[in-house]
Amino acid sequence: MTATSTLPHRLRDALLAAGFTYDAVADLLGGTAHAALARNQTAPGLARTTDGSPLATLTRLFLLQTAVTRAEAEAALPDLVDRLAVEGFLESSVGEVRARLDCRPYAAPDAAGDHDLWVASDLTPGLDGLPNRVSADHVLGISSASTSLAQLTRRDDVVSALDLGTGCGVQALHLATHAARVVATDVNARALRLARFNAALNDLTGIEVRDGSYFEPVRDEQFDLIATNPPFVISPGTGERLVYRDSGLPGDRVVEDIVRTAPRHLTPGGWCQVLANWVITKGTPWDERLAGWLGPTDEGIVSDAFVVQREVLDPAAYVELWLADEGATGTPEYLRRYDTWLSWFADQGIEGVGFGWINLRRRPDGAAGDATVRLEEWPYEVEQPIAGAIGAWGDAVDDLAALDDEALLDSRLRVRSDVRQESFGQPGAADPEAIVLRQQRGFRRGHAADTVTAGLVGASDGDLTVGQILDALGQLLDQDAAELRRTYVPVVRGLVADGFLEV
Structure with a gap:
């Protein structure tokens, strides 16, 4: 084709x-x-x-x-x-x-709303539970993973974007709606042909498809945005390698290599957003292990990082998921493959596999403060697409870095419009037993608030400074104003970082 x-x-x-x-x-x-x-x-x-x-x-x-x-x-x-x-x-x-081959319609959202695209790929295996093994060069179509990455990826207008490991080109099609130039790379020759076909099928002329492994085809280039759903499946490598999901590298090495290399290929202020799996080993917390990937590059390039673990699968559930994905369920070799994979996990000390998002932002030139690294487990329901909340986190990092404690006290903050207050207690009681501030959008976080926090957030409408609000609360509650300032400045920073308050 x-x-x-x-x-x-x-x-x-x-x-x-x-x-x-x-x-x-x-x-x-x-x-x-x-x-x-x-x-x-x-x-x-x-x-x-x-x-x-x-x-x-x-x-x-x-x-x-x-x-x-x-x-x-x-x-x-x-x-x-x-x-x-x-x-x-x-x-x-x-x-x-x-x-x-498959050719199916796809609704891609952008700032103007949904618009229609079509995506050609290999046929979906395993319809109606029938065994249907896929070939080594199988080209995956629209999937839950590609949709998740599309919902994660920021949609600000940019000059250049990279779809690393493009497959059939789903992310490149999205990126072409808001990037002047898109480069899409892959090592699978069939995937490259389908990605080029899909760009033409959707009349998107700004996509350049290149052959090569990971960052090799863009060795000396930088981009404002990188989106990647790499072949992250963690397997013993004893079966036939499926290029769309198996990297050929041990464990989660492919994800680590991307995280360590990506900052070199970002413009200052540029983002790399990764959908990934990672190993959870016995005796080592997942966040401690991943934090070791997030330091400066050898060239001294520093990035902010926001890593979210969305789900953890035990070894058996993980093996079942990916054997079913390749159409092995019901085949003669299923039990042998299952046992081999589980045994390999045990030998490697792998007690679980995490799934989630890795968001890197190269620090802008002259940015104030140190790099911010946040790793958290968040298995709860979020608003989709979540991209806006990721961008808001980056904005909050910049805002807080530019404000020392005195400047923060002199700031006029606003409560985000979707935040609601929930009160809990006995019916008819004069005072609630607990107060929770709850976001209706984004991560939909909840924050257990005391009387001062609830009062401060409620009064944050942009008219009074944080210091003025705390002083007024001190008089109202008969508490020392200076002590309130010392105690609640860190609380205010946390509320801004979590998106309850905006600068």
Whole structure:
């Protein structure tokens, strides 16, 4: 398949004519069938797509991976069936047509709202629980991991962006909506071809796809934004290496190498955002281990870092997840692979695998203060996309670095508009037993507040300084104002860092 031919544009025209968009497919399937398809179950969807319309035909062909008649395929893809068969998209016989590659609609949000994209990739393995082993050069399509990274990645307008390990190019398509220039790299030749095809299919001309491992194709370049979902699966390397998920490096070395190398490829103030797995070893806290990756580079480049562990899987659950991912469930070698993988984990002293986000920001030139490194476990529900909250954390780091304690006391802060106060206690009691400040957006954090903290936050509307509010609370509560200032300046810093108060 060639991105420079007319095929991508002709296919795009056919998909548009059929109304083959994410919202249209969701409406066609309905809630039950759409949810079932997300679980790799096709029966409800097959029952909803029997009217023979081009939309139903494309949904059956690509998403449900079932055969359609030659006449239905020709109606949905006029004058394209034979060409798509030659290019490896379709398999055509006398009376019916089947998909050999996936091509599905995708809704990509940007500042103007959602807009429609299409993504070509290899077929989803394991539909309806059937064993379906993937090849070593399998090109993954839209997945929960790619969606998670898309929701994590900041969407500020930038000059340059890098999609490291692009696969079929999902992140590059997102980046092209807000970056003037996008470079996408990969070592999988099939992935590179599909990434180029997808850029052309979506008429995005600012994407340059390069062949090479990790940062090699951009050795001397810097970017304002790097987004990467690297092949982070932690495995013994005894089976066939799947390029889209297996790095060939031991343990979580690939993630460590990216974290240590990325700052060299960032412009001052630039961000690198990584979706990753990491090893949790016996006797070593996860955050202590990852903190060792986050120091200055050999060149002295310093970065702020915000690392969030979202989930921890025990070894058995982790092995089951990735054996199912490759379509090994139900195959003769499943139990042998399972036992080998578990035994390797035990030999390595691995007691769990963490999953989460690593956000690095190269310190801007002349930035005040030292680098800020925050590692936390946050398995709770968050607002999606979470990118805005990551950006707000960076803004808070800058604001706090520029303010010593006296300057902070002289600042006029504002409570974030989504913060609500929750009070707990016996019905009819004069005073609550507990007060919690709760965010409705972003990380949706809660903060247990005493009377002074609740009063300070409630009065932070931008009119009075922090010092003036604390002095007034001291008079109201008959407490020493100077002592309140000493005690609550660190509390105020924490409230700004956590996003309850804004400078």
